[in-house]
Amino acid sequence: MAYLKFPKPEPRFKLKNHTRFIASLLVFLLMVTAVVVALGKRGETGDSEAASVVVTPFVPPPTPELTPPPIEIPAGKTMEKVKVVIDAGHGGDDPGTTSPYEDEFYEKEVTLDIALKVRDLLTEAGIDVVVTRDTDTRLANNQREDLMLRAQLANENSATLFVSIHVNAYDLKFKGARQVNGMEIYYLNKQPIYDGFNSEQFAGIMGKAIQTQNGIYNRGIIESDLSVLRNTKMPAVLVETAYITNQEDHDRLKSDEFRTNTAIGITEGIKQALDILEVFEYEGDLYVFKETGS
Numbered sequence: 160m161a162y163l164k165f166p167k168p169e170p171r172f173k174l175k176n177h178t179r180f181i182a183s184l185l186v187f188l189l190m191v192t193a194v195v196v197a198l199g200k201r202g203e204t205g206d207s208e209a210a211s212v213v214v215t216p217f218v219p220p221p222t223p224e225l226t227p228p229p230i231e232i233p234a235g236k237t238m239e240k241v242k243v244v245i246d247a248g249h250g251g252d253d254p255g256t257t258s259p260y261e262d263e264f265y266e267k268e269v270t271l272d273i274a275l276k277v278r279d280l281l282t283e284a285g286i287d288v289v290v291t292r293d294t295d296t297r298l299a300n301n302q303r304e305d306l307m308l309r310a311q312l313a314n315e316n317s318a319t320l321f322v323s324i325h326v327n328a329y330d331l332k333f334k335g336a337r338q339v340n341g342m343e344i345y346y347l348n349k350q351p352i353y354d355g356f357n358s359e360q361f362a363g364i365m366g367k368a369i370q371t372q373n374g375i376y377n378r379g380i381i382e383s384d385l386s387v388l389r390n391t392k393m394p395a396v397l398v399e400t401a402y403i404t405n406q407e408d409h410d411r412l413k414s415d416e417f418r419t420n421t422a423i424g425i426t427e428g429i430k431q432a433l434d435i436l437e438v439f440e441y442e443g444d445l446y447v448f449k450e451t452g453s
């Protein structure tokens with residue numbers, strides 16, 4: 160058989176090769192050790208030989224001391240997050256003004272729709288917003304308390320600005336009542352919480368911003384001691400969007416286009432006011448400086 164032609168390898172030969180292999184391996188290991196030791200020595204301060212062959216696990220650098228924010232808060236001011244409170248007038252058992260032209264068309268429905276549109280637009284713009292209601296409800300069963308709770312909500316949220324949305328009506332007992340139309344912005348100046356900015360300026364800005372967007376006749380700004388204006392601590396305005404007692408205004412109030420444009424106008428007015436307040440971004444949130452009032 161063919162394999163018998165090859166002689167069986169001699170044990171001596173095999174042993175000799177094996178020894179050579181062990182010797183080579185030892186030399187190789189010695190060289191590797193030498194390299195590892197040399198590399199280890201290069202990076203250490205020479206206190207421990209053992210440390211040079213131990214692979215040191217990665218240790219993250221210690222967390223630096225908390226540094227103060229890179230924002231200097233001016234003396235006499237506080238830094239607060241921007242939050243706008245939008246108040247949809249009336250709700251639930253309180254319908255607000257009612258249409259003389261159509262059954263079951265109420266102020267409360269228009270105010271809620273516009274308020275929710277403003278909420279969505281502000282949210283899209285990255286501005287924090289709170290609405291006093293987002294359903295057909297009122298905050299309390301009597302009007303006095305209901306209005307107090309709306310102002311209280313704004314104060315508790317330390318709101319930057321407050322906007323209350325309403326629909327106007329003219330007393331139909333008066334001659335020519337149905338001819339009265341347009342928008343009015345109500346305000347009441349209070350103890351200012353911002354340097355050089357008050358409710359009156361806010362009202363002026365708001366009226367122009369809304370008129371620019373929806374084209375309604377702007378009847379101007381009116382100082383008035385209304386509950387939500389008196390009881391809120393921040394610049395506040397009450398927008399009487401249009402007259403439900405005027406046929407053309409009534410049709411506007413019914414249309415989604417007018418409501419959307421009014422909401423865009425209110426949002427623009429808020430943005431312009433925030434610009435004047437020099438609102439700034441810090442770590443992804445918007446902030447404003449307020450007077451401490453002391």
Ligand SMILES: [Zn+2]
Pocket residue numbers: 248249255256266324325326
């Ligand atoms: Zn109202």
